[in-house]
Amino acid sequence: MVIAQQPENKSQQPRTVAELVEDVQALTTEIQQLYCLDEIPWVVGYSGGKDSSCVLQLVWNAIAALPPCKRTKTIHVITTDTLVENPYVSLWVRNSLKQMKLATQEQNLPFEPHLLQPEFKETFWVGLIGKGYPAPKGKFRWCTERLKIKPSNRFIRDVIRDNGEAILVLGTRKAESTKRAYRMKQWEAKRVRDHLSPNMNLPNSLVYSPIEDWRNDEVWLYLMQWENPWGCSNKDLFAMYRGASADNECPLVVDTSTPSCGSSRFGCWVCTLVNQDKSMAAMIQNDEEKEWLQPLLDFRQELDAPINRDRRDFRRRNGDVQLYERNLDETISVEPIPGPYIKEAREDWLRKLLKLQQQLRSTAPENMRDITLITLEELSEIRRIWLEERHEFDDSLPRIYKEVTGEEFQDPRPGADYSLLGSDEWAVLEEICEGDAMHLELMAKLLDTERQFRKKARRTGIYDALEKCFETSSRSPEEAVKNAYLKRDLKAAVNQGDVAKVKQLTLGDLVKEEITDASSAAKPKTWASIKFQNKETTS
DSSP, X not given: OOEEOOTXXXXXXXXXXXXXXXXXXXXXXXXXXXXXXXXXXXXXXXXXXXXXXXXXXXXHHXXXXXXXXXXXSOEEEEEEOOSSBOHHHHHHHHHHHHHHHHHHHHHTOOEEEEEEOOOGGGSHHIIIXXXXXXXXXXXXXXHHIIIIIHHHHHHHHHHHHHHSOEEEEOOOOGGGOHHHHHHHHHHHTTOSBTTEEEOSSSTTEEEEOTTTTOOHHHHHHHHHHSOOTTSOOHHHHHHHHHHTSTTSOOOSSOOTTSOOGGGOOOOBTTOOSSSOOHHHHHHHHHOGGGGGGHHHHHHHHHHTSOOOGGGBOSSOTTSOOOEEEEEETTEEEEEEOOOSBOHHHHHHHHHHHHHHHHHHHHHSOGGGTTOOSSOHHHHHHHXXXXXXXXXXXXXXXXXXXXXXXXXXXXXXXTXXXXXXXXXXXXXXXXXXXXXXXXXXXXXXXXXXXXXXHHTOSOOTTHHXXXXXXXXXXXXXXXXXHHHHHHHHHHHHHHHHTOHHHHHHHHHHHHHHHHHHTGGGTTSOOOHHHHHTHHHHHHO
C-alpha cells in the first residue's frame, strides 16, 4: 500500500491514500455546510505556494459542486505582493490571479481575486533608501508588518466594516513548524467548531484552517491527483518547488529517509532575516536559464553585510543618541546604537539598485524584461523624504536617476519639481561649512525649515521647528555622545538614590564652565562662538 509520509512531524501517524481521499470528501462537505450556514463573506489567503493553493483548490471544488442558487456569498481571494518578491513567484501569482478571474466568469462562481500591495510610504525601499533603515534583523524586523500584515489586514477590516464579520480561510498547518503547531494548539481551546478559531488580531473575524493536520506529502498528493480548477498547472508549481530545492528533488511518495521539497520557502529576495536565500540559490544552481537571478543574490548579500558604522548615523532618526552594551570578543563596551544610513550611503544604495534594475532588464528572459525592482511611486516618496524630512534640498534623486538610466525623472507628485533651494545653494553651503558635516546639516535644516513655512498662511510652530533643528544637529558627534553618557549615568544615579553622584553630574560641568569661561563671562555662547572659537582667540 502506498503511504503518504513526511519526516518533519514524527509524532503524527501517516495516512494511506484512501484515508486522504476520505478526508478530502469530508472536508468538501464541511466547506459546503460552513459556506451555506450564513451570509458571512470569506477571505482566502493565497500566496501561490503549495499550502494556499491546496486550500483554495479545496474550497473552489467544494463551492463548484453546489447548485448555482446556493453560490450567493462572495469569496475574496487575496494575495499580497510585497514588491520585493522572488521574480518567478511573483510572475506565477499574477498569472494565477488572471486565470482565476477568467475561470470565475466562465464557471459562474463567487470568487473575487485581489492583488494587494503595501502603501508606497511603507515599502521596503522607501524604508531602507528613503528613511535609511538598515536591512531587517531579528531585533529590528521592521519589514514584515509593513509589507505583508498591514495590506491584508486593511482589506479584511474593510470587509468586516461592510459586513460586520468575516471568515479568513488559511492554509496554515501544524507540520510547518513547532512554533506554528504550538500557536494552533492554543487557538483550538477557543474554537467555535472544527477547524474554526477566533482571530486573535482582528475582532469579528474567524480563521478557518481545513488542512491544519495535513502533512507536506499529502498536500502534494492532493495537488497532483486533483486537477487545478482555475486552469493553472499544479505540475508547474511542483516543478518550481523542485527547482528551489538544493537536491532538485520533490518526491511525493517517500519513506522516512527520503528528503522532501516541502521545506522550500519562497519569499522576499531582499530578506536578511535568514542566513541565505536557499530557494533562489537552488533555482540558479538547478537551471542555467535562471542564472540571470545571480545579481539579486549578490545584492542581497551586500545588504546583509556586517554593520559599517561609517555608513550609519551616530543618532537615531529622531536625533537622539541611544547607548547599548556591546559584547565584542567577550569585551563589553557601552556604545551608541548605529542609526539610519547617512546621506552618502542612501544615495549609494539607490544608485546600485537602479543599476541592478537596468542590468536585469537586459539579461532577463523575454517575458520578464519589464522587471521592476523599484517603482516610480517609491522613487517619488524617497525623493519627498529626502527633501522634506531630511532637508537635503540638493535634490540628488533626479540626478542619480538620470546618471543611471539616461532618462529624466518624471515625478508623479504634483509640484514636486518646484523649490526655492537646489543643488547650487547646497554647493555654496558645503563651501561655507568647510567639510564640517554637522554644521552643513544644521544650516540646511534651518534654511529648509524656513522655506517650508514660507508659504503658510500662519507660521505657527516655526520656532519649535527651528529649535528642534538645534536640538538634533547643533552638537558635534563627540559632544552628543558625551551628553548621552551623562544622561545614562545620571539616570543610573537617580535610580540608585546616589545623591552625591547626582550633584556631581549635574553641577560638575557647570562649575567647570564657570572657571574656564571666567575671562569671557560677559559673552553669551552662540553657535558662532563655539564653531569659530579658535579663530576668535587667535585674532
